Amino acid sequence: MIKPLLKGLSITFKYIFKKKFTVQYPEERRELPPRAKWLHILQRHEDGKERCVACMLCASACPTEAIYIVGEENDLYNPVSHGERYAKVWDLDLGRCMFCGYCVEACPEEALAMTDEYELAVPTKKDLVLHKEDLLVPPGTPPVHTWLGFYRNEPVAAHPVSRPKELHIEFEEYLKRRGPKEENE
Numbered sequence: 001m002i003k004p005l006l007k008g009l010s011i012t013f014k015y016i017f018k019k020k021f022t023v024q025y026p027e028e029r030r031e032l033p034p035r036a037k038w039l040h041i042l043q044r045h046e047d048g049k050e051r052c053v054a055c056m057l058c059a060s061a062c063p064t065e066a067i068y069i070v071g072e073e074n075d076l077y078n079p080v081s082h083g084e085r086y087a088k089v090w091d092l093d094l095g096r097c098m099f100c101g102y103c104v105e106a107c108p109e110e111a112l113a114m115t116d117e118y119e120l121a122v123p124t125k126k127d128l129v130l131h132k133e134d135l136l137v138p139p140g141t142p143p144v145h146t147w148l149g150f151y152r153n154e155p156v157a158a159h160p161v162s163r164p165k166e167l168h169i170e171f172e173e174y175l176k177r178r179g180p181k182e183e184n185e
């Protein structure tokens with residue numbers, strides 16, 4: 001009887017003066033690892049245009065069908081994105097999402113990223129559905145690295161964030177060649 005008690009007390013005294021692991025949340029918060037994958041964001045290019053081109057690859061890659069996108073053709077003279085299309089609707093159902101990051105891996109434009117924002121509790125299930133307006137970062141927000149290669153064990157700096165910029169020069173050239181917008185367009 002006394003032996004187990006002493007054994008228990010010895011463990012208590014062993015840890016009593018050691019550094020505490022308990023964090024007094026929410027007053028205190030632990031710093032999350034750099035690759036923490038929580039709330040999604042939709043990113044913009046440096047010129048403010050949206051990175052998403054409504055290719056649907058993220059929605060196709062999602063194992064829980066948590067992403068719903070409706071694409072629309074860009075107005076060539078006032079495009080929303082750098083591609084032919086942009087996402088008119090980009091919804092994410094956090095109630096279905098399991099934060100696997102497959103959607104981010106699938107995105108060819110680095111339009112989609114995941115942040116360390118983990119406080120996602122909402123009063124109703126309906127509030128778990130987030131819309132483009134909730135996820136799109138304001139113009140001027142510097143793009144964050146989307147950790148391409150997360151599942152391939154590549155170094156984090158293997159792919160530059162601004163990679164798509166050069167890819168879209170052709171589109172700008174196309175607009176120049178096309179000339180001014182016609183009245184009846």
Ligand code: SF4
Pocket residue numbers: 061062063064065066067092096097098099100101102103104
């Ligand atoms: S993190 Fe995974 S489950 Fe969540 S939306 Fe992306 S692919 Fe779907």
Ligand code: SF4
Pocket residue numbers: 051052053054055056057058059069087106107108109110111112
């Ligand atoms: S977020 Fe990326 S993968 Fe998804 S539709 Fe937009 S460009 Fe395509």
